[in-house]
Amino acid sequence: MSTLLIDIALFTILTVIGLAIARIRQLFAVAMLSGLFSLTCACIFVLQDAVDVAFTEAAVGAGMTTVLFLGALALTRSREESTPRSRSLPAMLAALATGALLIYASLDLPGFAAADAPVHRHPLTARYLQDSPSEIGIPNVVTSVLASYRGYDTFGEVVVVFTAGIAVLMLLGRGAATSVSAPARVQPLHQQNRVLRVVAKLLIPFILLFALYVQFHGDYGPGGGFQAGVIFASGLILYALVFGLDAARAVAPLAVLRGLASLGVLLYGGVGVATLLLGGAFLEYGRLGGGDALAGQHLGILLVELGVGICVTAAMILLFFSFAGRGAGRPGKTDE
């Protein structure tokens, strides 16, 4: 009963935001609303026990995605024309039909949170929840599944993030952009707002420290490489926002970032190759600990998560730099 009321309130907020995203035509506001959408979703994830997911959604959905949307809007038009009826009516019909079909299909799903649902009775569930303390030896089952049981899968995801970083770099990174954005009319933020500058300077070290905590505490609580990478990148993004892109580029030069992104993937893959050389299967961490399989698992997960963290950090910063570099319109000139 108690959570039912909370659920209803959160779902109401979510639906209102969704409808507003569909209706509002000022894209700047829509981008901010999509951030709120993610935040609210993350609340629901917390209620449904998915703390790691909520963590990621908070950092990625509410932070990175919104910043990227804003960055893209800076480079394009912010307002869209009204949708012609010829377009919206078929879309509405298609959406309604698909929705009706989905809801019809959902009637066959087991009830929400039912203890006898097939998911919870599958033998894999018992393996993950009961055997992982003896097989992997860390309390956060999400991390053990992510890094060890489904290590292949995660390796693939890291490669996708890396590839996306490279792709954006190819599309936006270099080459003469036709001058699209209007020249900045005002001073950069850091010159006009001393309060912001001081507070940012105070906070950034703690943000980076917090990212490291999230990275290395991921075995015991919510956290891990993906979340830590995004938080670390957010720290640098804050630096770039307040002190200008040039200053941030001096801290994290493109060459270093490109190197780090590759290093992360290589570290992950390298752990796999190392276990192969030690006579095990690819990513069979147990081999790393000499005779002690649990120690090997610990070391393997630590290294793999570190690889994920490094790759995600570098990729996220690269994404931001690519958009901001075009957006601020060659900041070296406009800052003066």
Place this chain on the structure above:
Amino acid sequence: MTLLHLASDLLLGAGVLLVLTGAVGLHRLPEFFTRTHAASITDSAGAGLMLAGMLLRVEDGGTAVRLLLILLFLLFTSPTASHALAQAALQDGMTPLSGARERAR
């Protein structure tokens, strides 16, 4: 124990009341600069009291440290954000609704 619980409840209640006041103000006040005041009530007093209330409930140290960190973080960031926001709005040509402007009408 019960006294602590009571104190915690009181703090939480006062905090929620302030948060609600701030939200109503955000909704009802006439223009941007006045709304900033309402928002800061939520961010400082409301959040502070609620976190203090939760602080009285926790038992282990790690949780308490986290709550304090959240409080510290909010106390740093929300006034800064409000300040930067108000300054940007001023530079953008928005003028605060003041008594003088009211009288001139």
Place this chain on the structure above:
Amino acid sequence: MIVTHYNYWIAMVLMMIGLYVVMSHANLVKKLIGLNVFQVAVFLLYISLGKIENGTAPILDAAFTTYSHPLPHVLILTAIVVGVATTAVGLALAVRIHEAYGTISEDEALQRDQQERDAA
């Protein structure tokens, strides 16, 4: 029925809002925002499938015995990060389209293509 399934239905309604935005708007950035809404709604559906009654987060602790299923959490966690990466690629393409065509409206860009073909 309502009490046990409303979670799924809300997720599906949100998916359809996302789908509607993707199909009905010509603006590429808006399309991507719609896609993002759709994606987050799918995450919601997945996570709600892993929840178990009176369960808690799958971080083992002696104080708890019932845990929600960790597998959906793992899948969605990585999907979120991959999602932002692919969204970024889409946005980068939209920016390049804007530079090449001077618009991010799908319809206008197609029109320009058509005109150039006619002229050629």
Place this chain on the structure above:
Amino acid sequence: MLLAATLGLLVAMLLALARALMGPSLYDRILAVNSFGTKTVLVIAVIGCLTGRPDVLDIALTYALINFIGTVAVLKLSHYGEFGASSRRSGGDL
């Protein structure tokens, strides 16, 4: 009490959301979004206390952080390009 607190916070979130939707100026929206974020931090913290899993507080901390960065990002971008501030230059073309 914790439950009542959560519900109160959710009502406050709805009010802030209404302000974010109504505007009228861009800065009103940013203010409302920022305030909404702060309330989310509090909701998460209260839920953490309610369910007895203090791990959740790490998430609340992240929210507080991301919320700040998001606000700064919006401010920065609204001061640069041609977008935003529809009251000033609607249409916002190059």
